[in-house]
Amino acid sequence: MDIKITEQVDNLLKDNGVRKEEILDIIKKAESSGQKLKSKDGNTCIAKGASENLTIYAVYSATELLDVYAHKMNILGITGGEIKPVEYDDASDWICAKCGEVALERNVDMSYLGVTRPGPGLVCAKCGEMYVSAGMAKSTLKTAEAILEEKRA
């Protein structure tokens, strides 16, 4: 897989403190294990990896790295302990590539600086893999992390 990285996305890598080799490695692992999310049309994938205290995501197509984002809050598990059916439409726009199941929009417990709270996640009910969408990571979690850093100091 030959992945192109535009200057714009390269800047995103720098902003998130992620090296090019790291992100390519995350994509490579996701491609070989199948552990990734893919869009319903199959054209876009999200791979997840960890680096020290950061969870890093690569959003990519067959040819190009489209987006990079990360969060410091560490995903621990499903809020409430287990995936039970909920009474609203919780189907996301993503599919767990490994299981072929639609990823569900569910709360996941996250921990940062000794504080554990829920956050909006994407969960595969079959294999239990948990992800955070770009929108949630870049807005909700980024602000939450900043507040925790200020208030826990």
Next chain:
Amino acid sequence: MPAQDYIPIDQNWLGNAGKLWTTPWVDKPSDRVIVDPIILSHAATLFRKNAGYFYSNPDEAVRMVCAACELYDVTPVGHYLYADYWGADYGAEIKIQTNAPPGITNRPIKTAEDVDKFEVLSTEELVKGPTLATHYKALDTVKNEYPQMFAPITQLGGTMEVATNWASIEDVFMWMITEPELVDKLCIKAGDHMVNACRATAERYGANVMITGSVIASGDLMDREQIKRFSYQPVSRAVRKVLSAGAGPGVYYHLCGNHTDDFDLWKDAPMSPFTIVQIGYDGQKIFPTSKLVENFGDRCTCFGTVDTKLVDRGTPAQVYAQAKEQVLAGKDSPRGFILGTACECPTNAPPVNVHALVRAAKDFGKYEKF
């Protein structure tokens, strides 16, 4: 009264109250549970003014609220809101009332056809509208004059609350039976409105708290299936969109009224790391904090309540006894606890009753978990 007529907030008090208020959100140890009696127009009565005056003068309103926070020793946040937000932006008339929060008349949606034609205002249009103009006047005053008491909120209500500010409650409830799909449409539009309104506050102030939940949509007026369809589901959808749009990260689920039959639904409502759940009543009785903590304590911050009817018309001893029971059951809830009232502090509640509530938190709300 202009700003110079108020004495500056006591910085010692503010420092300590700030610590107490931080604990339920980030688990930073402090002495005891903080109280939030949701003081709005009640603050005006401490200045011998009425609710009408409070809501006609949003800048003075928040000065009175901030002064009341210090006087009562409660959550140090300058709030301003009323239930019937957003009607006026869409053409309804807002009626300032002497002894109650503003109400609205002449709602814009009168027929089923109106629902189809109804267009949700954009973020830019809402910013120019009457609701946010007033809301921002209040919040700007807090930001400028009481910066340490500034924690901006967006008052949304849930989808049924927004919907019934657009169409009369009688019509909406009739359609729920005769044309439920019409109410679905209305609730989707209400959800879209919520996203645009929250985005407006986020763009102006950054991090903020959205107040949502289910007030009209309670067990007093609707059954579980109706609450699920017209409140829980569209509200959940809207909250996710609001968070994705970069608004939040605070989410406050205000489940006013009786929620015996539907409270469990909300356990899986979308949550951010700063989420609080408040439930008013369990049947006719105040919602037991023990039950709240049992169901939500391992999920989010819990807001335990004392009956507003008791705060309004009970004795200090009655308020104190109920507050004691609630605070003992909630104080060490794993993800934080706040003691407050089931809904906003009644305008003309006796101040001694609010004091009794706070005294109970001081006497029985010392943390043991830290």
